[in-house]
Amino acid sequence: xxxxxxxxxxxxxxxxxxxxxxxxxxxxxxxxxxxxxxxxxxxxxxxxxxxxxxxxxxxxxxxxxxxxxxxxxxxxxxxxxxxxxxxxxxxxxxxxxxxxxxxxxxxxxxxxxxxxxxxxxxxxxxxxxxxxxxxxxxxxxxxxxxxxxxxxxxxxxxxxxxxxxxxxxxxxxxxxxxxxxxxxxxxxxxxxxxxxxxxxxxxxxxxxxxxxxxxxxxxxxxxxxxxxxxxxxxxxxxxxxxxxxxxxxxxxxxxxxxxxxxxxxxxxxxxxxxxxxxxxxxxxxxxxxxxxxxxxxxxxxxxxxxxxxxxxxxxxxxxxxxxxxxxxxxxxxxxxxxxxxxxxxxxxxxxxxxxxxxxxxxxxxxxxxxxxxxxxxxxxxxxxxxxxxxxxxxxxxxxxxxxxxxxxxxxxxxxxxx
Amino acid sequence: xxxxxxxxxxxxxxxxxxxxxxxxxxxxxxxxxxxxxxxxxxxxxxxxxxxxxxxxxxxxxxxxxxxxxxxxxxxxxxxxxxxxxxxxxxxxxxxxxxxxxxxxxxxxxxxxxxxxxxxxxxxxxxxxxxxxxxxxxxxxxxxxxxxxxxxxxxxxxxxxxxxxxxxxxxxxxxxxxxxxxxxxxxxxxxxxxxxxxxxxxxxxxxxxxxxxxxxxxxxxxxxxxxxxxxxxxxxxxxxxxxxxxxxxxxxxxxxxxxxxxxxxxxxxxxxxxxxxxxxxxxxxxxxxxxxxxxxxxxxxxxxxxxxxxxxxxxxxxxxxxxxxxxxxxxxxxxxxxxxxxxxxxxxxxxxxxxxxxxxxxxxxxxxxxxxxxxxxxxxxxxxxxxxxxxxxxxxxxxxxxxxxxxxxxxxxxxxxxx
Numbered sequence: 001x002x003x004x005x006x007x008x009x010x011x012x013x014x015x016x017x018x019x020x021x022x023x024x025x026x027x028x029x030x031x032x033x034x035x036x037x038x039x040x041x042x043x044x045x046x047x048x049x050x051x052x053x054x055x056x057x058x059x060x061x062x063x064x065x066x067x068x069x070x071x072x073x074x075x076x077x078x079x080x081x082x083x084x085x086x087x088x089x090x091x092x093x094x095x096x097x098x099x100x101x102x103x104x105x106x107x108x109x110x111x112x113x114x115x116x117x118x119x120x121x122x123x124x125x126x127x128x129x130x131x132x133x134x135x136x137x138x139x140x141x142x143x144x145x146x147x148x149x150x151x152x153x154x155x156x157x158x159x160x161x162x163x164x165x166x167x168x169x170x171x172x173x174x175x176x177x178x179x180x181x182x183x184x185x186x187x188x189x190x191x192x193x194x195x196x197x198x199x200x201x202x203x204x205x206x207x208x209x210x211x212x213x214x215x216x217x218x219x220x221x222x223x224x225x226x227x228x229x230x231x232x233x234x235x236x237x238x239x240x241x242x243x244x245x246x247x248x249x250x251x252x253x254x255x256x257x258x259x260x261x262x263x264x265x266x267x268x269x270x271x272x273x274x275x276x277x278x279x280x281x282x283x284x285x286x287x288x289x290x291x292x293x294x295x296x297x298x299x300x301x302x303x304x305x306x307x308x309x310x311x312x313x314x315x316x317x318x319x320x321x322x323x324x325x326x327x328x329x330x331x332x333x334x335x336x337x338x339x340x341x342x343x344x345x346x347x348x349x350x351x352x353x354x355x356x357x358x359x360x361x362x363x364x365x366x367x368x369x370x371x372x373x374x375x376x377x378x379x380x381x382x383x384x385x386x387x388x389x390x391x392x393x394x395x396x397x398x399x400x401x402x403x404x405x406x407x408x409x410x411x412x413x414x415x416x417x418x
Numbered sequence: 419x420x421x422x423x424x425x426x427x428x429x430x431x432x433x434x435x436x437x438x439x440x441x442x443x444x445x446x447x448x449x450x451x452x453x454x455x456x457x458x459x460x461x462x463x464x465x466x467x468x469x470x471x472x473x474x475x476x477x478x479x480x481x482x483x484x485x486x487x488x489x490x491x492x493x494x495x496x497x498x499x500x501x502x503x504x505x506x507x508x509x510x511x512x513x514x515x516x517x518x519x520x521x522x523x524x525x526x527x528x529x530x531x532x533x534x535x536x537x538x539x540x541x542x543x544x545x546x547x548x549x550x551x552x553x554x555x556x557x558x559x560x561x562x563x564x565x566x567x568x569x570x571x572x573x574x575x576x577x578x579x580x581x582x583x584x585x586x587x588x589x590x591x592x593x594x595x596x597x598x599x600x601x602x603x604x605x606x607x608x609x610x611x612x613x614x615x616x617x618x619x620x621x622x623x624x625x626x627x628x629x630x631x632x633x634x635x636x637x638x639x640x641x642x643x644x645x646x647x648x649x650x651x652x653x654x655x656x657x658x659x660x661x662x663x664x665x666x667x668x669x670x671x672x673x674x675x676x677x678x679x680x681x682x683x684x685x686x687x688x689x690x691x692x693x694x695x696x697x698x699x700x701x702x703x704x705x706x707x708x709x710x711x712x713x714x715x716x717x718x719x720x721x722x723x724x725x726x727x728x729x730x731x732x733x734x735x736x737x738x739x740x741x742x743x744x745x746x747x748x749x750x751x752x753x754x755x756x757x758x759x760x761x762x763x764x765x766x767x768x769x770x771x772x773x774x775x776x777x778x779x780x781x782x783x784x785x786x787x788x789x790x791x792x793x794x795x796x797x798x799x800x801x802x803x804x805x806x807x808x809x810x811x812x813x814x815x816x817x818x819x820x821x822x823x824x825x826x827x828x829x830x831x832x833x834x835x836x
Contacts, residue, residue: 074803077819078812080748081765108803289749292756292763318745318819327736330498331707335753338710345710347499385492385526394496401495401736404822 004046005030005415009054009379010392011038013061013369017302017353021369022392027051028059030375033414037371052417054379054410056387058395061367062122062376062411063322064359066282067220067261067311070138071096071129071154073112077318084226084291087316088160096154097163099134109138112314113145118405119321122376122413123148123363125220125259125282125311127193130154130164132174139178142188146418148363148376150218152193153178157204159236165199172207179215187413192256196222197233197246209251218362219252223260223281226293230265244270254279259362261311262287263301264294271304280307280362283354285328287316295332299343302350309359310351323400326351348397379410423448423833424464427472427797428810429456431479431787435720435771439787440810445469446477448793451832455789470835472797472828474805476813479785480540480794480829481740482777484700485638485679485729488556489514489547489572491530495736502644502709502734506578510733514572515581517552527556530732531563536823537739540794540831541566541781543638543677543700543729545611548572548582550592557596560606564836566781566794568636570611571596575622577654583617590625597633605831607635610674614640615651615664627669636780637670641678641699644711648683662688672697677780679729680705681719682712689722698725698780701772703746705734713750717761720768727777728769741818744769766815797828 007030011023029036029046037043042051072092079091099105109128116124126142126149128135135153142149155171156164166174179190192212194200200208212219224230224243233243240246244266247253253260254277261282266274274281283296293316301308310325311317317325326348333346360367366374380399387395399407411418425448429441447454447464455461460469490510497509517523534542544560544567546553553571560567571593575586584592597608610630612618618626630637642648642661651661658664662684665671671678672695679700684692692699701714711734719726728743729735735743744766751764778785784792798817805813817825829836 074801074807075816077816078808080815080819081763111801111803286749289752292752294756295753331704334707334710335713338712345499383492383529385529389492390496397498398493398495401498403495 003032003415004049005375006042006046006049006051007054007059007377008051009057009059011059011369012392012396014349014353014357015368015370017350017358020349020393024392028369030415033374033416035369035371035373035375038369057409058380058392058399060378060380060396061356061360061369062378062413063120063355064309064363064367065121065124065312065322066259066280066309066359066362067125067284068314069127070109070112071099071127071134072315073320074108076315076320080290080318082291084293085228087291093161093164096129099129100131102133102137105131105134105137106141109141113141115320117145117147117411117418118408120378120405120408120411121147121322122411123360123366125150125191125362127152127154127220130156130166130171132177135178139182139188143185146187146413146416148187148413150189150191150220152191152220155194155204155208156199157201159199168201168204168207171204172211175208175211179211179217183215190217192217192219192252194221194252197243198229198236202237205246205250205252209255212256213251216256218257220259221247221252223247223263224265224270225262226291227265242267242270244273248273253277257362261313262293262296264288264296271306274306275304278307280309282311283308283329284311284313284317285325285332286318287313289332290318291316295336297336298329298333298346299336307358308354309362310355321404322355323403326355326400329354348400352400375412375415377412378408380407381409382407421450421833422464422467423793424460424467424469425472425477425795426469427475427477429477429787430810430814432767432771432775433786433788435768435776438767438811442810446787448833451792451834453787453789453791453793456787475827476798476810476817478796478798478814479774479778479787480796480831481538481773482727482781482785483539483542483730483740484677484698484727484777484780485543485702486732487545488527488530489517489545489552490733491738492526494733494738498708498736500709502711503646505709511579511582514547517547518549520551520555523549523552523555524559527559531559533738535563535565535829535836536826538796538823538826538829539565539740540829541778541784543568543609543780545570545572545638548574548584548589550595553596557600557606561603564605564834565831566605568607568609568638570609570638573612573622573626574617575619577617586619586622586625589622590629593626593629597629597635601633610635610637610670612639612670615661616647616654623664623668623670627673630674631669634674636675638677639665639670641681642683642688643680644709645683660685660688662691666691671695675780679731680711680714682706682714689724692724693722696725698727700729701726701747702729702731702735703743703750704736705731707750708736709734713754715754716747716751716764717754725776726772727780728773739822740773741821744773744818747772766818770818793830793833795830796826798825799827800825
């Protein structure tokens with residue numbers, strides 16, 4: 001039997017955000033990279049297939065990071081006294097310029113990709129830099145790693161230092177080159193990536209929206225992250241009803257599949273539009289606090305039925321492990337609860353869902369072990385004293401709160417062991 | 419020359435909270451475990467002494483953790499949906515009971531001590547459990563590790579499950595036994611440790627205060643951590659003016675050296691008393707958020723001149739690395755700043771000071787590299803791309819935000835390499 005994989009261990013995942021599904025001491029069968037089922041023992045029809053037996057270890061869906069900047073990885077955890085716009089000026093742009101150098105890009109992106117995969121992120125929506133050459137390196141490195149990703153060359157044609165902006169024409173040309181080169185890849189694909197409205201002319205946004213629609217490509221950008229930024233957008237785009245409208249008018253707001261990072265300060269019209277378009281928001285809690293942007297009202301958004309996944313937002317966020325984003329999402333929700341007890345804190349299963357199946361829906365059927373889902377998985381090893389004493393649910397919570405790459409002893413993407 | 423140590427590298431520490439002192443490519447001379455000075459090169463009088471040359475690495479003071487529970491280490495990151503009093507009932511007490519078993523205590527405390535030292539904490543104020551036998555194991559294990567610590571047998575004679583409380587008499591007797599056994603140790607010493615007011619009778623508090631004064635021993639406990647707890651204390655101690663007064667009346671509020679964890683909701687009288695007595699508060703940001711206790715108004719307290727160090731508060735806090743407490747202290751201060759811009763966020767040097775020299779003052783002269791300070795130090799190794807590109811200040815910030823035990827390649831306590 002080709003393409004059959006059997007994995008044994010304790011399986012834990014979230015079908016819905018409210019609860020875990022737990023299968024202790026079970027066998028998961030994956031056929032052609034997709035979950036066929038979870039059984040108490042190997043079904044007769046699969047007898048003879050070698051079993052990857054992980055004993056008392058946990059097997060969980062791989063992490064899905066909906067928002068991070070590969071070109072900022074080196075500066076993670078630096079310049080954290082700044083707020084968004086100053087931080088971009090003082091730290092970020094200088095580093096991003098280096099990625100025009102192919103050798104530098106290869107070296108820095110390799111560090112990034114290695115740590116990303118080590119920490120269990122098996123699907124990610126990634127901003128590269130404005131350099132087409134540098135971005136090509138990132139595509140190649142991620143392909144070698146074997147994870148799933150949407151990678152965007154960052155488009156900017158104004159309001160950033162000369163050394164990293166391009167003309168509208170060059171920005172679109174480079175984007176098109178990467179689309180043509182990588183659109184038929186299985187795992188690492190292009191995504192349309194205006195940095196954010198303020199660094200784009202209306203012409204650039206229009207051109208990018210056309211590319212998105214023409215090639216049916218996904219879109220990622222930033223939305224409503226800080227109050228200064230929102231005022232700036234209002235100044236720059238006088239004709240727009242609100243921040244979201246700047247993207248919407250240009251076919252960049254879920255006319256194709258779209259994820260927007262942050263969305264902290266959406267007004268009522270924007271919230272309605274996000275909901276109507278079924279657009280995915282990426283909640284990036286560490287970044288929002290580090291840059292003093294604000295706190296996303298996640299509980300309120302969830303109650304409204306908005307779709308929310310998680311982002312590490314390297315390097316506004318400092319930790320690349322998505323479990324850290326899960327913890328911080330809970331912590332921020334607890335802070336909101338301190339002043340308004342109607343806003344129930346996020347539970348561990350809710351943030352786990354956001355970081356697996358919830359965010360995973362952006363990539364199709366991934367982030368769960370339900371039948372038909374792509375088998376993207378992490379095998380978690382914890383201390384024997386913990387494994388002996390506590391339930392899978394407690395052990396998973398402990399891994400989320402205290403674990404790191406050292407606790408992940410195997411990784412699978414679409415049934416392939418990395 | 420005996421007892422002379424020379425260490426070469428980039429030294430960075432905080433003499434005051436406002437700024438770093440930085441000595442690049444310098445030589446620190448330590449004599450008899452104390453800093454003699456930092457020089458551009460080895461002074462003539464020390465020529466011939468072998469140099470521990472750490473090249474381009476950073477050398478920083480060791481971390482000082484003013485509040486954590488060794489007996490809760492295994493449960494770090496579990497039960498985080500609970501608030502303080504429920505969490506104690508549902509998770510903590512059951513685990514603490516196991517420490518009555520000597521073998522269990524040795525195994526669990528060994529895990530704890532190993533991770534604590536690995537993460538760079540070289541001085542700590544530690545709660546054990548109520549078991550005298552178990553606590554003795556912790557003393558022995560920490561002595562083997564070679565770090566400095568105050569270790570407290572936890573005193574409780576009411577309001578906790580029968581299996582972990584003692585009679586007042588037994589609680590005092592066990593405490594006295596450990597005092598007599600360990601009071602003359604050089605590095606690991608006893609500290610008087612009522613768990614907190616609600617689990618102590620007035621008789622126990624009185625007895626503990628007498629021991630503190632008689633043996634001139636330091637005191638640690640919890641103060642004003644959550645609103646439920648404060649109401650409970652008011653109910654239990656009708657004669658007390660406030661929570662602090664319960665301790666104060668019993669010689670447990672800086673009649674000898676005292677550190678109190680949390681102190682989130684101090685009323686004006688309490689703040690004045692804390693200031694007048696020059697009592698040390700241990701700020702435990704992760705714990706305060708995880709258990710939804712509240713946010714300590716650190717900036718306000720600092721402006722008043724209160725003395726504040728940091729605590730990981732394992733296992734209300736989930737991360738044992740004190741750098742994580744530094745980050746969370748900054749993050750919480752940024753959250754307070756979001757709603758009141760007069761409350762300036764804590765800076766990196768401020769939290770670094772709190773976690774080194776500030777908290778270190780509880781142990782005497784440690785946490786700084788000024789002349790006469792005990793040479794407690796960590797050597798920090800970061801990625802070569804980072805080391806080449808960024809300043810010592812940026813590299814330290816990055817280590818604090820993103821580093822872990824793998825970045826610490828050497829540790830010194832009082833001039834001895836661990």
